[in-house]
Structures are given as structure tokens and as C-alpha cells.
Amino acid sequence: MSLLDFGTAQAAESAQRSTLRAFAAPFASGAGAVVEELDDLDVAYAVLDAYGHSEGEHLGRSDLADACLGVCTPARFESRFEVYVKLGMLVQKRSKAHQQVYALNPTASASLAVMDRISRAGGVQDILLMLDATVEAIKAGTASLEQVASALHRARAQFSVQAQHLTALVETATFAELLTQRRQHQQGALVEHAQSIVKAVVGRFPDLRGSAARLVESVNRYQQAVSLFYDRVSEEGHAKRDFTMLSADQYLTAATRAAKEALAAPFERVLFDRPNPLITAETVVAAVDRAKPRPVRRRPPPPVEDDPASFVDPVDASAQRAAANRRTLMLAMEQHLQGATDVDMTSRVRGAPWPAAVVIVADLLTLRGLPYVVVVSDALIVDPDAAVTVASPIALHRARAGADPTTDVRGLSDVSFVEVVSP
């Protein structure tokens, strides 16, 4: 809370206290008859709330004490309770001998409502209410000339008092005090309202024309006092740059309704600094690199499935490759055999240059599922001078008719027959 807010809050509390005192003065027996602490008012509101929640039931003393727990001490409640009972705000109802219950006098709750309204809206609204009631009575034909004359007289006097009060405030009150009074003098179109009342009065009682005209005069004086009041509020608020001088609603209205020139006026003597975007050589280069169009990724064209001629089944292709390999291998074996059933491959292996000898032996040892048998001896022929320095005798036989070349003795399928025999 700022110092100014604190000042405003203090002024508001003090204003409420003086409103309360002035309100009670006409029917107080002594100067001490009005509560000194505003917290005491909260006890009365708490009692009212308790009856609001009781749904028509009468409440006992302990119920009320419970309801007031949050706002005052038990001792304070006892003292306030005695006052309420004594003055008839709480009326004792006899239900049972051992249990005393109390009802709330409706006048007391009305008095709280009136107090509320006066401290919020000042007395002006009540004057208007009284005058409106008079106009209603005139229209209904129930008001006598004396009653209307008396009402006009009283209203005129009250407007004069309000005008005097405001003039004195403008001259002497602090800014914080002015702000607390601000809400109490926001009656719009007051003069028009008074004129309509006067019209109704004069229409029924032409003799009261003079009295009605004096009422309009006093309303005008009050209105002038209100203008002076707002002039001072705006002047001081402007000097202090205090934005609380207007209510939030008034700022909203100004924002939506006021002319552009009026809204611009407060900034006539304000200089705005140049824009200060954060741009450095690094940020410019980073932005350039970000903004470069990304390289386009090229995907391989999807296979054209509509054309049956271009479609190749991968399984078929694999089988064709296997058949071609098999055929190549068989042609090589037949070339070794030259139409015979057996051939000794040892000399060919030993006579071949080195890589070719390996190819021959590899072919012989991988005769998968082909009708040939390869017999490798475990003898060892060593020839240090030859291209193939170490070799074992190896023979190729055509498989005998009836023998199943794909059956493998070790349970592995698709393996060529390789027999190892002793020399």
C-alpha cells in the first residue's frame, strides 16, 4: 500500500465515522451515544448476516456469539449484545424457560441499509427519493398542498446544506478527503430531474410555483458546488499525477468517447525514444542463414506398378540366379569329367596356377545338390617349388544312378557329397 493509498484509506474511515455520527445525531441522547469504533458496526452486520443464514429461525445468544467470532472478541460481543437487547434491535422470544431466543427487529436491519446507502451515495439520493415519493402522491391525488409545500421546503433546505458542505470541502479539505466524497456527488442530470418534479408540482398546485422555483435555484447552486468540487479534484489530481482522481469507469468512458486530441493532450510534452531493436552483425548473419531456402531432397521415383512388363518378382529372380549358377557349375564339372564317370583332379589342381587351383577346389567342395561325389584323401603332397605347395589327392566321380544327391548324412540339406578316404 502506498503512502497515498494509506492516506486515502484513513480519510475514508474518518469520513465514514463522521457520517455515522451525523446520521445518529438527530436521535441521540448524548454525544457518547454513537459507537467510536467502526468495528462495532461490523458486529451489527455479522448479526444481520447470521439472521440471513438462519432461514427464518430465531437465534440464541450462543448462535449470535458464534457468528460474531471473526469480527470481535467474546467480551466485546457481550457488551454489544446488551446494547442491542436494551434498544430493541434484538427482541427476546419466549420459547422455553431454559432457552432464550431472539428475533431481529426489521427496523434495525433497515437502518443498516440506510446507513449503507448514505455513506455510499451521500444524502442527495435520499432527497430525490423523498421528492419522487411526493410526485407519486401528487399523481395518486393523496398529497395535500401543505404536505407538498413542506416537502419542497425540506428538499430546498437539504440541497442548500449539501451545497454549503461541498463549498466548504473545496476550500478546506485535503485531496484524500475530497476523493472519499467524490462518489457521493455523482448524480447525473440532477437539474432535469428537479425540473420534472417542479412541473408535476405546478401542474397540480399552481400556488406553489414560487416555492418550486426556489427549489430549482438551490439545485443549481448545488450543481455549481459539484462543478467546483470536481475542478479542484482534477486540478490536484493533475498536479500530483494521481490516477485515482477518476474512477475506472470514468477512464473507460474517456477512452471510448473522448476526442483524439483530448486523449493526446497529456502526452504533448512527452518525448518518445527511438526504437531500439537488438540488431548486431551476428544476429543479421544468423537470420540470413535461417532464411536460406532449404535444399530440395530428391526421392527415387516410385516403382511403376501399372506396367506388368516392368514388374520383376524378387523371388523368381533369385531362383533364376540360383539355376544359372547351378548350370555353370555342372558345365564346369562335365568339362572335368569329359564324358567319363571318374576323374582324378589331383594333377589338375597341382598344375594350375595359384588362384585358379583355389577356384577348382572351391567349386568341387561346394557342389550343392548336384549329381557328383568328391573324394578327398587325407594324404598330403608337398612340393615347395610348385605354385600349389601343399595339396591332397582329390577325385571327382559321377554319382551312381539311384543315389539321392541331395541327402546328407549329417542331416544338413543341400550339401554335396564329400568323402574323405584313407589312401
Next chain:
Amino acid sequence: VNLYDRPGPQIVAAVRLLGVAPAPRDATQLAALDGAADAARMRVVTLADGITLIRDPDTDGLWGSPELAGARAKGPATDKLQMTLAACLRLCWDDLNAPMLPGKTVTRAQIVELTSRLRFADRGGALGGFDAHVVGAVRTLTDAGYLSLDDGNVRLGYAMSTWTARDIATLRGAWDRFPNAEDVA
């Protein structure tokens, strides 16, 4: 009226408003300028034709406290501003062998053309309304002093002359990647 006889905040305000202010003529004026700049946490940069005051992102002490820095959360300027400035730089400084300043004068239309086509190069052309964004970016950059706008003609502004030799070297290094009129033609 001598600028440097004024109170410090007024000196700062006047220099910011002018962009480039006449340089102090003697030691007294220099002291007044330095005092004003220090109080405003700004940096004095001496240019060929006067002095200017800039906010230094690294030593912007006014906003330096962690709480305020978090509240302000000032990041780099938008890509729109950066790209527009990059296009202006490439157009106005088209010869790397020459110094960056004063540079050439180009038309605003050239900048709009280059920037808008570059930004949306991967979307097949400029989008409606984007030209207006570039024009707005040119105006903001002009207000900030990066560009100088004169009757539709644009050249590099005084704020560019506050960039250091290191900044210029950074630009030279990235020169080939900058938007180029021939690339987008």
C-alpha cells in the same frame, strides 16, 4: 542554443532525437556529454559528422538487473527486420573492396523486391501483404538509425557506423550467403 548547456537528461533526449548531434567543442561540453551518457547508461560513439548515443546490449545497465532483464526479455529483433537490413546491406555495400560506409543509394522498391523474394523463396513467391511488412521494417530501421530514408531512396544510416571492425569482419565473412539481387532474379 547550445545543446551541452542543458541538464543531462535533456542532452540525451536531444541527441536521441537528432540521431547525430554536433560533437562537443571543448572539455566542458565533453564532460557534460559523458556525464549525461553515463547517467542514462548509454555509450557515446564518435562518427565522421558528429556524435551519437547508443544503447549497448551488453552494457545496458539501466535494464541490467536480473529481475528487469527477465521482465523485459529482450531477444534479437524479428527476422523481418534482420532480413530487411541484410538486403539493404547487400544492395548498398555491393563491393567488398570498398568500405561499407557511405555505400550506395538504392530505391525502396529494390529492397522490397529483394527481401520479399528471399523470405519466401521456398514458397514459390511473395505472399500478399508482405510488401507492406518490408516497407514497415524499412521505416522501423530508419527510426532506429540503421537506414536513412530520403524520398523513397535508402542508404545505410548513422547507427551502422557505430558497428566495430569486428562486426564488419563478421559481415564480410558471411557475405556470400547474403541475399543477392542476381540470385533471386
